[in-house]
Amino acid sequence: MDLKYVVLEGADCSGKTTLFEGLHAATNYKYNIQDRSNLSMYIHSKLYERNDSNTWYKELWNELKSFKTLYVVLLPEDDVIRDRIAKRGDDKQTPDSAVNINNEFRKLCNFHFRDMFPNILVLNIDSNTTNEDLIDTICNRIYTISNTTAPELIKSLVFASGKNELTDISLRRKVFSMEEKLQPIMWQVLNYPPEKEYYDKIRTKMIRKIEKELYGIGGKGVQKTDSRRFIFSGEECISFIHTLYRENELNVKAVMRSSNVYNTLWADYEFLRIICLDIANALNIQKSEIYLDLEIRSAHINP
Numbered sequence: 058m059d060l061k062y063v064v065l066e067g068a069d070c071s072g073k074t075t076l077f078e079g080l081h082a083a084t085n086y087k088y089n090i091q092d093r094s095n096l097s098m099y100i101h102s103k104l105y106e107r108n109d110s111n112t113w114y115k116e117l118w119n120e121l122k123s124f125k126t127l128y129v130v131l132l133p134e135d136d137v138i139r140d141r142i143a144k145r146g147d148d149k150q151t152p153d154s155a156v157n158i159n160n161e162f163r164k165l166c167n168f169h170f171r172d173m174f175p176n177i178l179v180l181n182i183d184s185n186t187t188n189e190d191l192i193d194t195i196c197n198r199i200y201t202i203s204n205t206t207a208p209e210l211i212k213s214l215v216f217a218s219g220k221n222e223l224t225d226i227s228l229r230r231k232v233f234s235m236e237e238k239l240q241p242i243m244w245q246v247l248n249y250p251p252e253k254e255y256y257d258k259i260r261t262k263m264i265r266k267i268e269k270e271l272y273g274i275g276g277k278g279v280q281k282t283d284s285r286r287f288i289f290s291g292e293e294c295i296s297f298i299h300t301l302y303r304e305n306e307l308n309v310k311a312v313m314r315s316s317n318v319y320n321t322l323w324a325d326y327e328f329l330r331i332i333c334l335d336i337a338n339a340l341n342i343q344k345s346e347i348y349l350d351l352e353i354r355s356a357h358i359n360p
Contacts, residue, residue: 059125059229060203063195064094067131068159069150070141072182076131076191083192084199095120096128096170100161121176122226124210127202129195130170132163133182140184173217175202175210206240207351208326212318215356222357232309232333233347242334246327255293256328260335263289263298267339282340295325300336307340307347309333315355326351 063080065073073092080090095117102110120126133141138159139152147155166172172179178198180191202210207228215223231239247256270286273279280286287300297312311329316322333347 059231060127060199061089062126063088063090063199064096064126064128065090065092065131066094066096066128067133067162068138069147069155070138070145071131071133071159072141072188072191073131075188076129079188079192080195083196088199094126094128096130096162096165100158100165104158104161119225121174121214122223124176124214124226124228126176127195127199128170128174128177130162130166130177130179131182131191132166132179133159134184135159137182137184171217173213175205175213175217206323206326208318208323211322211353211356215318215358221359222355224355226353226356227351229348229350231346232330232349233337233345242330243327244331246324247331249324252321252324252328259289259291259293259295259298259328260332262291263332264335264339267300267336271340282342287336287340294321295329298329298332300340302340302342302345305345307333307337307342307345308350309336309348310350311352313351313353315357316353317358318356319358322353322356 065076065080067073077090077092095113099110099113099117101107102113121128135156138155142150142152142155150158166177166179170177178195180186180194182191205213207230211226211228214226231237233239247253249256266289267287269275270277270280270284275286277286283302285301289298290296294313294315295311296314297310299310301308301310309329309332311332313325316325329349329351333349337343337345337347
């Protein structure tokens with residue numbers, strides 16, 4: 058998961074501002090930490106009876122499906138919010154209005170956006186909860202999702218959604234690095250019986266395409282390593298692969314028209330990681346960062 062953003066959500070006086078500074082310090086300012094985003098916009102739109110709640114709901118889902126953001130929802134007990142407002146005041150909310158907003162967050166998280174989502178962390182807070190407790194929990198979740206395989210993250214999101222299908226999921230992961238230790242490649246997937254011929258076909262077609270372009274077989278002249286013409290397309294589930302080499306970074310964009318996240322995504326994803334290394338070898342790129350950008354048009358559970 059190419060995590061870039063941490064969004065702190067919750068009612069006024071839920072502790073977002075205090076947590077903001079502490080979390081920045083604990084993570085060495087590694088993430089863009091934001092105070093509120095689409096979840097708050099959705100809740101406030103519903104509360105104030107605006108007609109744009111569906112827009113913010115869709116934006117929230119788009120953010121969840123890109124896996125770039127971790128949503129952290131702060132849910133203090135009502136007495137905690139009342140006590141905080143009594144001590145320091147608030148120029149926007151009364152104790153009752155702040156508690157009302159807090160309960161809207163609670164209802165949404167309890168019945169819809171539950172903590173089953175890999176990129177939603179719900180933090181229940183009582184009078185004994187410290188900021189250090191919250192920071193430790195958030196850092197543990199960041200570590201967990203950063204070390205969970207892409208197929209498992211996608212599968213857990215689809216299952217948590219309660220739907221049979223999610224569309225337009227995207228995820229970026231590093232496949233090879235000169236400096237970082239990454240998850241090892243499962244080369245044995247190339248002999249996975251249900252998909253072996255399918256993988257061989259795509260692999261052969263992609264590498265031959267690169268070789269032809271490098272030797273000028275195709276009518277467009279001899280191509281260089283940074284050519285935009287290294288493309289695979291087909292009618293299979295893995296329907297598109299495009300390669301770009303820029304600034305010593307190899308980026309492979311893969312589009313799947315469809316993927317059964319329960320049965321076959323794990324194998325297809327490992328195959329795509331191997332394709333990335335195949336492409337690097339075909340282009341004679343030895344010392345570069347390699348990234349896989351995966352887009353799944355239809356990620357589903359049942360056929």
